Amino acid sequence: MFTELDPHAERLRGTTLRALFADDPERAERMSVQAGTLLLDFSKNLLDAPAVEALLQLARDRGLEQRREAMFTGEHINTTEDRAVLHTALRRPADAPLEVDGQDVTAAVQEVLGRMAAFTDSVRSGERTGATGQRFTTVVNIGIGGSDLGPRMVVRALRRSLDGTLAARFVANVDGADLETALDGLDAASTLFVVCSKTFTTAETLANAAAARRWLVDALGEDAVGRHFVAVSTNAEEVRTFGISEDEMFGFWDWVGGRYSLTSAVGLSIMLAIGTAQFRELLAGFADLDEHFRTAPVERNLPVLLALVGVWNRNVLGMSTLAVLPYSQDLELLPAYLQQLDMESNGKSVTLDGAPAGTDTGPIVWGQPGTNGQHAFYQLLHQGTTPVPCDMIAFLAPLSDLTDQHDVLMANCLAQTQALAFGRTPQEVAAAGIGPELVPHRTFPGNRPSNTLVVDALTPRALGQLVAAYEHKVFVQGVLWGVNSFDQWGVELGKTLATALVKRLHGEQGGAALDSSTDRLLTLYRDRRGSS
Numbered sequence: 084m085f086t087e088l089d090p091h092a093e094r095l096r097g098t099t100l101r102a103l104f105a106d107d108p109e110r111a112e113r114m115s116v117q118a119g120t121l122l123l124d125f126s127k128n129l130l131d132a133p134a135v136e137a138l139l140q141l142a143r144d145r146g147l148e149q150r151r152e153a154m155f156t157g158e159h160i161n162t163t164e165d166r167a168v169l170h171t172a173l174r175r176p177a178d179a180p181l182e183v184d185g186q187d188v189t190a191a192v193q194e195v196l197g198r199m200a201a202f203t204d205s206v207r208s209g210e211r212t213g214a215t216g217q218r219f220t221t222v223v224n225i226g227i228g229g230s231d232l233g234p235r236m237v238v239r240a241l242r243r244s245l246d247g248t249l250a251a252r253f254v255a256n257v258d259g260a261d262l263e264t265a266l267d268g269l270d271a272a273s274t275l276f277v278v279c280s281k282t283f284t285t286a287e288t289l290a291n292a293a294a295a296r297r298w299l300v301d302a303l304g305e306d307a308v309g310r311h312f313v314a315v316s317t318n319a320e321e322v323r324t325f326g327i328s329e330d331e332m333f334g335f336w337d338w339v340g341g342r343y344s345l346t347s348a349v350g351l352s353i354m355l356a357i358g359t360a361q362f363r364e365l366l367a368g369f370a371d372l373d374e375h376f377r378t379a380p381v382e383r384n385l386p387v388l389l390a391l392v393g394v395w396n397r398n399v400l401g402m403s404t405l406a407v408l409p410y411s412q413d414l415e416l417l418p419a420y421l422q423q424l425d426m427e428s429n430g431k432s433v434t435l436d437g438a439p440a441g442t443d444t445g446p447i448v449w450g451q452p453g454t455n456g457q458h459a460f461y462q463l464l465h466q467g468t469t470p471v472p473c474d475m476i477a478f479l480a481p482l483s484d485l486t487d488q489h490d491v492l493m494a495n496c497l498a499q500t501q502a503l504a505f506g507r508t509p510q511e512v513a514a515a516g517i518g519p520e521l522v523p524h525r526t527f528p529g530n531r532p533s534n535t536l537v538v539d540a541l542t543p544r545a546l547g548q549l550v551a552a553y554e555h556k557v558f559v560q561g562v563l564w565g566v567n568s569f570d571q572w573g574v575e576l577g578k579t580l581a582t583a584l585v586k587r588l589h590g591e592q593g594g595a596a597l598d599s600s601t602d603r604l605l606t607l608y609r610d611r612r613g614s615s
Contacts, residue, residue: 085399284321
């Protein structure tokens with residue numbers, strides 16, 4: 084599928100990053116690009132200038148620029164669901180109208196944002212209280228997938244932006260232990276719940292919402308539900324049945340996929356936690372990168388280059404995973420967030436026309452913050468038999484007053500990219516006085532690719548820029564692989580089967596016959612439930 088890259092792969096076969104850097108003193112400068120407050124240095128990848136140009140030409144030939152414009156203008160590029168893809172409209176300037184399918188999308192977005200801001204300001208000021216007249220001190224977001232990971236990641240990342248007005252907790256797993264942990268120590272009279280479910284039928288979310296509702300009713304009575312629950316949904320009937328007023332239902336649109344939704348009403352818990360002004364700064368950061376991605380030439384376009392390097396590593400070098408390694412404890416949830424963004428978007432085996440993909444698509448994304456990971460899995464990164472491309476993310480400004488520790492953190496980040504790229508030869512090990520029997524154990528092969536993303540400071544605006552950069556990277560790779568990055572049919576089958584199994588657990592008969600393994604395990608669980 085990428086045969087045009089074969090000559091470049093053959094030319095670079097056997098070369099080393101040591102040699103590439105030695106041959107080109109300006110390599111780091113030429114293989115870096117800036118967007119907003121983000122700097123991407125992709126020079127520590129096994130690429131040279133002709134290979135990069137071939138990748139750029141591949142993007143042009145696959146119609147990237149046309150597909151990009153189709154997305155921004157609201158064409159129905161999500162063909163399997165016949166929908167536009169307009170998460171970029173959620174952070175579009177208020178004075179930039181966009182009409183799609185007969186609707187002024189910008190006006191609709193601004194109307195919801197205005198309602199979110201009015202509600203947030205009333206809660207944070209103490210004007211909007213709970214059933215007993217107490218002001219709210221905690222907001223509990225109940226969602227799953229994109230309705231949980233995005234808000235949870237952002238609130239954790241921007242904890243320095245919290246002013247103590249509202250604490251935020253999050254519930255996603257249908258395992259009752261998750262809700263019990265979130266409610267532990269809370270006072271029902273000062274707790275506000277945000278239930279995030281577009282259809283208000285998501286099984287896990289509704290199970291948790293019903294349990295939270297019972298907890299509240301036990302403490303404050305049935306009449307308190309409408310004062311302590313709000314909904315992010317479009318299903319007014321189900322929301323009303325739950326006991327929530329439509330005036331406190333915040334909607335979004337079918338052109339917003341869950342994993343792209345944190346800048347929609349799904350971000351209500353973010354806004355409640357950090358305040359309206361900070362939330363608008365977050366949106367501005369997304370808008371910065373949207374504009375850069377839409378207008379910058381591909382050869383100086385940060386998300387495009389980040390995507391092309393990924394395609395090179397995945398499809399030419401055959402590297403199946405990507406480690407996301409933020410050197411920031413506050414970004415500890417970013418790898419999980421990007422895991423969903425990437426793997427749910429591009430984990431596809433058929434192209435837009437339903438044909439087999441014919442090539443590897445989305446990588447397996449994983450990771451955790453440095454330096455913690457250095458004492459967990461970096462052994463494999465440096466000396467294992469499976470090379471793993473890495474995205475190192477670092478911040479120039481420390482978030483902590485312990486600035487000396489930030490020096491150590493940054494030194495570790497840069498040292499790891501250096502070690503991955505250049506390694507240590509047997510000759511260098513021996514020259515350090517290491518005995519010959521230990522030389523093989525102390526040798527590092529190097530030639531392990533990495534990107535370094537350097538950000539000035541972890542602010543709401545910078546975080547928006549960073550997340551948008553990865554959103555657009557995923558889009559570009561989907562274009563090159565020819566897949567639909569905006570559906571997720573792969574999550575449906577398991578949910579359908581689970582619904583049928585729940586019915587069997589509750590004694591309902593019928594349905595398709597079960598395989599012997601599932602039937603035996605179901606019986607084991609049912610018997611255990613019956614005896615407890």
